[in-house]
Amino acid sequence: MEASSARRPLRIVALLLLAAAVALRLSVPSAPAWTSGLILLSAAAIAAVSLSRRATACDGAPRALRRRYTRELLVGMAAYVVVLAGSLVLLRHVEPPALRAMVALLPVAPIALVLRAMVRFIRGVDELQQRIELEAVCIAAACVSLGYMTAGFLQGARVIDVPASAAMLWVFPLVCGSYGVAKAVVARRYR
Amino acid sequence: MKSRVRELREACGWSQAQLGERLDVSRQTINAIETGKYDPSLPLAFRIAREFGEPIESIFLFEDVP
Numbered sequence: 001m002e003a004s005s006a007r008r009p010l011r012i013v014a015l016l017l018l019a020a021a022v023a024l025r026l027s028v029p030s031a032p033a034w035t036s037g038l039i040l041l042s043a044a045a046i047a048a049v050s051l052s053r054r055a056t057a058c059d060g061a062p063r064a065l066r067r068r069y070t071r072e073l074l075v076g077m078a079a080y081v082v083v084l085a086g087s088l089v090l091l092r093h094v095e096p097p098a099l100r101a102m103v104a105l106l107p108v109a110p111i112a113l114v115l116r117a118m119v120r121f122i123r124g125v126d127e128l129q130q131r132i133e134l135e136a137v138c139i140a141a142a143c144v145s146l147g148y149m150t151a152g153f154l155q156g157a158r159v160i161d162v163p164a165s166a167a168m169l170w171v172f173p174l175v176c177g178s179y180g181v182a183k184a185v186v187a188r189r190y191r
Numbered sequence: 192m193k194s195r196v197r198e199l200r201e202a203c204g205w206s207q208a209q210l211g212e213r214l215d216v217s218r219q220t221i222n223a224i225e226t227g228k229y230d231p232s233l234p235l236a237f238r239i240a241r242e243f244g245e246p247i248e249s250i251f252l253f254e255d256v257p
Contacts, residue, residue, distance in 0.1 A: 061217070062217070125217075126215070126216040126217050126220050127216070127220070127231070127232050127235060128216070128217070128219065128220040128223055128229050129217060129219070129220070131229075189228065190219065190223040190228050190229050191219075191222075191223075191228075
């Protein structure tokens, strides 16, 4: 019962990402198909994690803290989906560069809220959980940096050709995804 | 690091969750300390010692690796 309710937020995030992919496809038909494809892929990955039994087995955070984190995370993600869709629609009608920059940066605010929720969560857990979270963040940051640099070398050698904006946008989601995987691996050591 | 936390906890008749609640840490943390997979911070070690009313060095047994 508790494990199931603890996995619910992940399902909601997966649904929100699914909504974001659909919104992107409908509101900006000119956007490359891979953008919504990648969002769909991440939604599927999060849904898969939420269905796995191990998803919450390593989480020793108190219920009240988890609830606050879930609430803040969901508010941030929901705001992100709405603001992103609005920003993409507005960008089609706005021409002046300064205004375009402002509109393009609107989705940064809800993502900052999500980051704030993550930091507040890590600060609230006990010392072992904090160690697990920080170790997982370090591993995730190292892996994504390594991957980004590897792709940079390949791109420099013209072996691959990834659009720069996509590569930059996917750093944060990739860090979040690898953080989840790293956390499950690190937590096993203390079980 | 080896410790007598499990022995002392069981002597008090507490579950891991109950001891965790008393010390304001999770059940997982108590389990990791008892199995020697995690060494608690100095403040937590002192809180554990105070909870059992024993000196810290009689609960946590330091093994010097040559």
